Amino acid sequence: MADTGVILEQARDRSFELDTRVKALIWTLASVALALGAWALLVVVLKPAPYILPAPWDVLMRTWSERSLLASHGLVTMGEIIAGLVISIVVAIPLGIAIVAIPVAEKLLYPIIVAFNAIPKVALAPLFVVWFGYGFLPRVLITSSIAFFPILVSTISGLIAIEPDLLRLARVLRAHRLQIFLRMRLPHALPSIFAGIKVATSLAVIGGIIGEFVASDSGWGYLLVQASGTLDTTIMFSVVIILAIVASLLFSVVGWLERMMVSWHASQRG
Amino acid sequence: MKRSSPMALVVSNSTPDDKGADASFISLRDAGKIYQTRTGKVVAVEAASFDLARGETLALLGPSGCGKSTLLMMIAGLLEASSGRILVNGRPLVGPIPELGFVFQRDLLLDWRSVLDNVLLPYALVGQDPKAHVDRARSLLNRVGLGGFEDKRPYELSGGMRQRVAICRALIDDPDIFLLDEPFAALDAFTREQMQLDMQRLSLEKPRTTILVTHEIPEAVFMADRIAIMTARPSQIREIVDIDLPWPRNMKTRESEAFARYVTKIHGMFANLGVIHG
Secondary structure: OOOOOOOOOOOOOHHHHHHHHHHHHHHHHHHHHHHHHHHHHHHHHHOOOOOOOOOHHHHHHHHHHOHHHHHHHHHHHHHHHHHHHHHHHHHHHHHHHHHHHOHHHHHHHHHHHHHHHHOOHHHHHHHHHHHHOOOHHHHHHHHHHHHHHHHHHHHHHHHHOOOHHHHHHHHHOOOOHHHHHHHHHHHHHHHHHHHHHHHHHHHHHHHHHHHHHHOOOOOHHHHHHHHHHOOOHHHHHHHHHHHHHHHHHHHHHHHHHHHHHOOOOHHHOO | OOOHHHHHOOOOOOOOOOHHHOOOOEEEEEEEEEEEEOOEEEEEEEEEEEEEOOOOEEEEEOOOOOOHHHHHHHHHOOOOOOEEEEEEOOEEOOOOOOOEEEEOOOOOOOOOOOHHHHHOHHHHHOOOOHHHHHHHHHHHHHHOOOOOOOOOOHHHOOHHHHHHHHHHHHHOOOOOEEEEEOOOOOOOHHHHHHHHHHHHHHOOOOOOEEEEEEOOHHHHHHHOOEEEEEEOOOOEEEEEEEOOOOOOOOHHHHHOHHHHHHHHHHHHHHHHOOOOOO
């Protein structure tokens, strides 16, 4: 047979896979060590005032001593980020589906959505304060209004980017509309939807913090504003570093979900 | 010596009200397609007419732009003819015909489904339980040399293997009509030749009325009972050539003098029509 069909990708050797993972981890740690080392060197050599650049060990000690304060404010911020993200996912994906599936919905809603997307969402924050006060709700709304659009846009573009031949095939097979949607369009759009959710995840972190800058009495963003007022740079560094770690963790969770759900896509096949 | 004539007697489920149904199972009467564009009318297919007997294979052969794919889409019921008539089994065509197997140039496999689930897709798309058809899917895959690959994902297969899966998907419901739109055009020459041989094995279970769109003269000669010679500008069928080579056709067929004569003859026809010029 001319085409004996070599299997292109066999299950990789387990030990080899483990080896590459360990290597990746070592490089990550080395990279972190480099950044911390450079920071420590700067502090030792230049001896800046602590309110300009605190030493890494001071930041670490302060983080430990203020751990309960940081945790309690963190809980608020994390709650906002996750709630905002979930709300935007739950609203944006069905809305995207409706816009693609129902021509009237597209004509009616799309201009509104485009206009709303053009607004810098931060500008809405003071308005939300007027409407909803300083509670949890306005901050979640700011977060989700920022995280919403990338998911909506990626859902729509993923759903409409299906090849015409695939739809012809569906017609030849006399496929039902619902089945075409469930078994062709939606799985086909998943990689794109996940790309949108990833962008939304980073935006949700930004949204949560900005919401707390404007309308808050708690959360890491509030803590940053307070610390800025008292020139408490050390605690600001704590918050920023924790935020970076938390954001990457959140990103990893989304990445893991993506690998679970679209393992078949080229982007997940390394 | 056509395989259609004796085998047509075996199949008896044609409509009794139409005596000529077996002789003209698919019948085109001046079927044409005109597109209205901003710059005016574009004739995609000019009045095509032919009769295809049950079990017969017709190749639509011609250069790109000759409307052969458009004609195939019309016969599949995916495009409406703007003039003339298309009859299938004596009935005018309305929408995609049932019991139709269609193979596209691209395999169009769904990456998120296993090979087996891709073959069973036609049932899933109409909301039927595919479980009842697993045995047939497995036997089809076996026949194209893909036994043991049922649980692989399409991206783990080579181009030729993927197109085999697509062919199995088209044959899963044992269609009477088999339409092939340049099915091997994306494959390398060796794989293509192998597939041309393998296709015959898949037609053994019952004669399928087949229309093959191709731009390869030897492929058309090897696979078809008759070849419709098509040209672009105007997009029309210029002539229909009978290929009187014995079935089953094999490697020896390709080496035969008769095969070479047909290839040369058809090549000459295209040269006379100005499709190829020196």
